[in-house]
Amino acid sequence: MVPITTFHYLVVAAALFVLGVIGVLIRRNVVIVLMSIELILNAVNLNLVAFSHMWGTVHGQSNLNGQVFAIFIVVDAAAEAAVGLGILIAFFRNKETVNVDEIDLLKW
Amino acid sequence: MTAVATPWFFYALAGLVVISGVLVITLRNAVHAALALIVTLLAVAGLYLMLYAPFVAGVQIIVYAGGIMVLFLFVIMLVNIERASKERRFNRIWPVGLVAACTLLGLFVSAFVKGKELFRDRGMPLPESSNTQQIATMLYGEAGKMGQYTFAFEIASLLLLVAILGAVIMTKKKI
Numbered sequence: 001m002v003p004i005t006t007f008h009y010l011v012v013a014a015a016l017f018v019l020g021v022i023g024v025l026i027r028r029n030v031v032i033v034l035m036s037i038e039l040i041l042n043a044v045n046l047n048l049v050a051f052s053h054m055w056g057t058v059h060g061q062s063n064l065n066g067q068v069f070a071i072f073i074v075v076d077a078a079a080e081a082a083v084g085l086g087i088l089i090a091f092f093r094n095k096e097t098v099n100v101d102e103i104d105l106l107k108w
Numbered sequence: 109m110t111a112v113a114t115p116w117f118f119y120a121l122a123g124l125v126v127i128s129g130v131l132v133i134t135l136r137n138a139v140h141a142a143l144a145l146i147v148t149l150l151a152v153a154g155l156y157l158m159l160y161a162p163f164v165a166g167v168q169i170i171v172y173a174g175g176i177m178v179l180f181l182f183v184i185m186l187v188n189i190e191r192a193s194k195e196r197r198f199n200r201i202w203p204v205g206l207v208a209a210c211t212l213l214g215l216f217v218s219a220f221v222k223g224k225e226l227f228r229d230r231g232m233p234l235p236e237s238s239n240t241q242q243i244a245t246m247l248y249g250e251a252g253k254m255g256q257y258t259f260a261f262e263i264a265s266l267l268l269l270v271a272i273l274g275a276v277i278m279t280k281k282k283i
Contacts, residue, residue, distance in 0.1 A: 002115065003115065004115050004118045004158070005227065005228070005229070006227045006228070006229065007220065007224060007227045008118060008122070009155065009159065010220055010227065011220065012122045012125060012126070012155070014213065014216040014217070014220065015125075015126050015129075015213075016125060016126070016129055016148075016152075017212075017216070018209050018210075018212055018213040018216070019126070019129040019130060019132075019133060020129075020133075021208075021209045021212060022133055022205065022206060022209040023132065023133035025199070025202070025204075025205025025206075025208065025209060026133070026198045026199050026202035026205040026206065027133060027197065027198065027199070028195070028196065028197065028198065028199055029138055029197075031138050031180065031183060031184055031187070032132070032133065032138060032141050034180070035132055035141060035142065035145050035180065036132070036133060038145065038149075038172070038176065039129055039132060039133075039145070039148065042148070042149065042152050042172075045152070045164075045168075046152055046155060046156075049155075049156055049159050049161045049164055050159060052159070052161065052234070053159040053160060053161070053229075053233070053234060054227065054228075054229055054230060055230050056229060056230060056232050056233055056234055057232040057233065057234055057235065058230065058232075062234050062235065062238075062242055063234075064234070064239070064242050064243055064246060065246075065256075067161050067163065067164050067239075067243060068243060068246050068247065068256075068257050070161075070164050071163075071164060071167055071243070071247075072257075072260065072264055074167055074168065074171050074172065075264045075267065075268060076264075076267070077172070077176065078171060078175065078176055078268070078271070079267050079268055079270075079271035080271075081176045081179055081180070082179065082271045082272065082274070082275040083271050083274045083275055083278070085179060085180070085183040085275070086274060086275035086276075086277075086278035086279050087278055088183060088187065089183065089186060089187065089278070089279045090278045090279060092186075092187040093281075098187050099195070100199070101199055101200065
């Protein structure tokens with residue numbers, strides 16, 4: 001059995017990132033587009049924590065910067081979800097739709 | 109130092125992440141997609157535990173699976189309309205999006221395979237028992253001194269305040 005290295009985590013994170021990008025690009029429902037953005041943010045978090053683990057403890061000093069960054073990104077994700085869903089509710093009240101391709105007010 | 113869990117745990121969690129991630133972007137019903145997203149988030153929390161990051165795993169479960177997903181489910185309840193279940197799920201240009209995303213995946217794979225040597229472990233594994241304490245020292249500082257990230261932490265609180273105000277104002281009847 002091959003031991004699990006940082007590389008394995010990076011591959012999982014890349015797969016999760018690409019799944020999120022696919023969701024953002026092809027889904028019509030805005031709620032699911034926002035969920036896909038959460039998938040992307042999770043992939044980034046997984047990368048950061050994996051790199052924190054990769055650097056590990058050097059000279060008795062732990063490298064936890066990656067984990068602190070991951071916590072900040074969770075804060076960002078919460079703010080983004082709150083504002084994005086607020087915009088979505090305001091939009092739904094005006095246009096009665098949550099489909100991305102029907103939201104084309106700014107399209108020329 | 110031996111690993112806490114066997115590689116099988118990793119493969120099970122990774123498979124769970126990918127399968128439920130696929131379900132998130134393919135399921136027709138938004139509530140089902142949200143439930144699949146919760147499974148993804150919990151599996152990612154399991155991967156954090158395998159990476160000796162128990163505090164981040166806890167934050168992931170409490171904030172993501174607990175807070176953000178409740179927000180999502182409330183909004184689905186407010187805006188999910190009956191006709192969404194009869195409509196097309198995907199954009200008209202979905203093949204273009206799929207090709208673009210697969211190109212991105214190819215880019216990642218080639219970069220990772222080429223740079224594989226860069227990703228070997230540098231130091232000893234992280235100590236798990238003092239993880240939370242060390243993160244707290246970095247965020248809040250110790251002995252009256254500011255920590256490395258105290259200022260960024262305050263900025264993050266300001267960001268959350270702005271997000272709360274923005275969400276409340278935007279959902280008002282009259283903007």
